[in-house]
Amino acid sequence: MFEREEPTYSRVRDLCELAVEHQRDNAFFLQAKRREKTIIKNEAEFFRFLSQTQGVDVKSFEDIASLLEPTSSRAQNIEKTGDSKSGFLRVFDNVVLVKKRGQMAKLYQSGDLRELDETRNFLAVENGETFLNVDSIADNFEEEYFVYLAGYANALTRNFLKTKEVTFFVDFDVVGMNIYESFECESKKLHVPRDIEKYFANKKYNNVQLYKKQRASMKNVYSKDVAPIIELIKKYDSVVEQEIIYNINHSIL
Numbered sequence: 001m002f003e004r005e006e007p008t009y010s011r012v013r014d015l016c017e018l019a020v021e022h023q024r025d026n027a028f029f030l031q032a033k034r035r036e037k038t039i040i041k042n043e044a045e046f047f048r049f050l051s052q053t054q055g056v057d058v059k060s061f062e063d064i065a066s067l068l069e070p071t072s073s074r075a076q077n078i079e080k081t082g083d084s085k086s087g088f089l090r091v092f093d094n095v096v097l098v099k100k101r102g103q104m105a106k107l108y109q110s111g112d113l114r115e116l117d118e119t120r121n122f123l124a125v126e127n128g129e130t131f132l133n134v135d136s137i138a139d140n141f142e143e144e145y146f147v148y149l150a151g152y153a154n155a156l157t158r159n160f161l162k163t164k165e166v167t168f169f170v171d172f173d174v175v176g177m178n179i180y181e182s183f184e185c186e187s188k189k190l191h192v193p194r195d196i197e198k199y200f201a202n203k204k205y206n207n208v209q210l211y212k213k214q215r216a217s218m219k220n221v222y223s224k225d226v227a228p229i230i231e232l233i234k235k236y237d238s239v240v241e242q243e244i245i246y247n248i249n250h251s252i253l
Contacts, residue, residue, distance in 0.1 A: 096157045097148040098122075099131070101138050105148070113160055122147045123191070124161065126170040126179060129243050141191070143167060152179055167191050172199075173207075173239030174214035177226045181219070190225045197232055199240045206238035214239065 040046050047058050058064055096113060099105040108116070123143040125131040131148045138146075147157065149170070162184050169191045170176035180190055199205040211233065222230050233239055 094154070094156055096160050097131075097150075099134065099146045099148075101144045101146075102135060105131075110156060116145075116160075119145055119164075120186075121145065121165045122161065122167070124149050124153075124166050124168045124170075124183075126151065126168075126176060127242055130169070141167065141169075149179065151175075152182060158183065161185050169242060171239065171241045172196060172229055172232070173210060173241065174218050174230075174233065176239075176242075177222060177229055177233075178217060178219065180226060181223060188225075190229070192229065193245060196229075196240070196245075199245060200232045200236040200238060205244050206236060206240055208238045210241075211237055211239045 047060070047063075050056070050058050050064075095107045095109055097105055097107055098116065121143050123134075123141050123146045125134060125146055126149045128148065128150065131146060134146050147161065147166075149157065153161075163186055165187045166183070166185045167189050168180045168183070170179055172192075180188070218230070218233075
């Protein structure tokens with residue numbers, strides 16, 4: 001549909017309508033309607049699909065919950081999935097994902113982090129899309145090393161950053177500000193583009209619905225670094241995700 005033309009709103013709408021029609025005619029287990037909760041029409045087929053595509057054996061939601069619980073031993077992985085290496089949630093809870101400018105990202109286990117003892121300055125990136133594409137905007141930052149937070153970050157990442165000087169590049173929303181406030185570092189600062197208010201003020205870029213979901217998490221008191229962003233959130237009753245700024249303007253500073 002978009003091979004020779006720009007994906008305009010009307011054409012995207014047409015594509016969505018085709019997708020809904022295809023889903024109605026071909027989906028075996030899911031039914032979704034606008035503003036209604038998605039229902040599972042055939043649970044047996046649903047769990048068969050999950051088992052086949054994910055390489056695990058699940059027959060109920062209880063099985064899914066069990067699989068998602070972090071495992072603490074190789075034996076537990078084998079008991080749950082038949083694979084000693086399949087406890088990926090636990091694995092990624094014990095690594096720090098770091099990328100040096102111009103190089104591939106690397107996973108560091110606790111014992112490997114000594115390689116970074118002499119590196120003092122890091123840019124901490126909240127979201128995966130931005131982290132994976134950080135080289136395209138790296139010239140806007142002084143830091144040579146980037147660390148992935150994946151939200152509030154795991155315990156090893158937090159402990160690692162306690163002795164570092166960290167600039168935080170997070171979403172400009174309530175959760176992003178709470179993430180920033182939750183970290184203890186040797187020193188830290190919040191990266192804020194100079195023209196950040198224009199994104200809050202523009203309905204094309206801000207996210208009102210996300211703000212409504214997050215506003216209950218807003219704290220009564222914030223640090224002086226965060227306070228200006230909180231004021232913008234309150235002023236415009238909206239938030240701005242970092243990917244929005246990243247996508248529309250690479251020269252964010």
